[in-house]
Amino acid sequence: MNIAIVGSGLVGQAWAIVFARGGHQVNMWDGDPAAVKHAQTLIAKQVADLFAAGLITDPEGLIGRIKGVATLEEALADAQYAQESLPERLETKKEIFSRMDALAAPTAVLASSTSSIPASAFTENLAGRARCLIAHPVNPPYLVPVVEICGAPWTDASVVQQAWDVMEGVGQKPVKIHKELKGFVLNRLQGALLREAFRLVENGYVDAEGLDVTVKEGLGLRWSFMGPFETIDLNAPEGLADYAHRFDEMYQAMSLEQTSTEHWSEDVIQKLEAQRRSLLPKDKLLARRLWRDRRLMALAAHKKSAEK
Numbered sequence: 001m002n003i004a005i006v007g008s009g010l011v012g013q014a015w016a017i018v019f020a021r022g023g024h025q026v027n028m029w030d031g032d033p034a035a036v037k038h039a040q041t042l043i044a045k046q047v048a049d050l051f052a053a054g055l056i057t058d059p060e061g062l063i064g065r066i067k068g069v070a071t072l073e074e075a076l077a078d079a080q081y082a083q084e085s086l087p088e089r090l091e092t093k094k095e096i097f098s099r100m101d102a103l104a105a106p107t108a109v110l111a112s113s114t115s116s117i118p119a120s121a122f123t124e125n126l127a128g129r130a131r132c133l134i135a136h137p138v139n140p141p142y143l144v145p146v147v148e149i150c151g152a153p154w155t156d157a158s159v160v161q162q163a164w165d166v167m168e169g170v171g172q173k174p175v176k177i178h179k180e181l182k183g184f185v186l187n188r189l190q191g192a193l194l195r196e197a198f199r200l201v202e203n204g205y206v207d208a209e210g211l212d213v214t215v216k217e218g219l220g221l222r223w224s225f226m227g228p229f230e231t232i233d234l235n236a237p238e239g240l241a242d243y244a245h246r247f248d249e250m251y252q253a254m255s256l257e258q259t260s261t262e263h264w265s266e267d268v269i270q271k272l273e274a275q276r277r278s279l280l281p282k283d284k285l286l287a288r289r290l291w292r293d294r295r296l297m298a299l300a301a302h303k304k305s306a307e308k
């Protein structure tokens, strides 16, 4: 299959690796030609790390399937599937989808990586609106496989299925979002956890380090191989309903204190920033990001070996 990557920033370049790893031909375009060159350099580095971690077998073949192109026309010319990853601005999405819809073959699927904007906000007036949808990744998608697939009310069901099949075909884990909502599901879950985490720090119950330990040495250990529903299903002798009946009072009482809709206060932001910087100085951020990716690679390799 021919894939068009529209926007070669952080997310676009990672998508290029996913599709090329899956055996597809990838044409990668960006409004800034320097960004395509930069992406190719970074892709080569990431692919070398993936090979070193034993997660891919043919790095040269993978890189050979990714071609940088100079125009959007060229990227879309033979594409059956296009993945847009331009900045998170409604006007930008509107403009690029209008151009993509005019240039791509009528049967091509047009997907956006947007983290929060529903497809109906930028595809309503397009002739080809039935072939547009969201395929929201988690960064970097070649290491974190979940992809949220969410159509607008007018997206054709067969297009949702095609996007699903493309994602499964390249080893991603698609999740269907049945109705449009801001932030889809993953970021809403993350948002709920972050909101409570900020509140707990703001009210002096815990500091940044203690909160992070609670997740990474507690909740997160299970979450890397099972979700919260499976977790509670296994945490009461008779399963999920038993758990819900035993602990409903406790969660309901806590929820009465979890109703804030305020912005995160500048005070708590600065307090958390200071605590994080004392644990990790700013000039060590990049090195720590690379460390995170190596840890994710080791985890991905472990999960692959542990798959039933």
Ligand SMILES: NC(=O)c1ccc[n+]([C@@H]2O[C@H](COP(=O)([O-])OP(=O)(O)OC[C@H]3O[C@@H](n4cnc5c(N)ncnc54)[C@H](O)[C@@H]3O)[C@@H](O)[C@H]2O)c1
Pocket (backbone or CB within 6 Å): 007, 008, 009, 010, 011, 012, 030, 031, 032, 035, 084, 085, 086, 087, 088, 089, 092, 113, 114, 115, 116, 136, 137, 138, 139
């Ligand atoms: N960064 C993340 O963790 C993450 C995760 C999931 C989804 N997303 C979503 O992916 C999308 C891209 O995010 P990113 O982090 O890769 O951004 P980025 O800033 O790294 O990349 C954006 C790219 O778009 C190019 N660009 C900007 N305006 C353009 C235009 N008008 N025409 C053509 N090219 C243009 C830039 O040159 C840049 O290379 C956003 O919608 C974002 O919400 C991001």
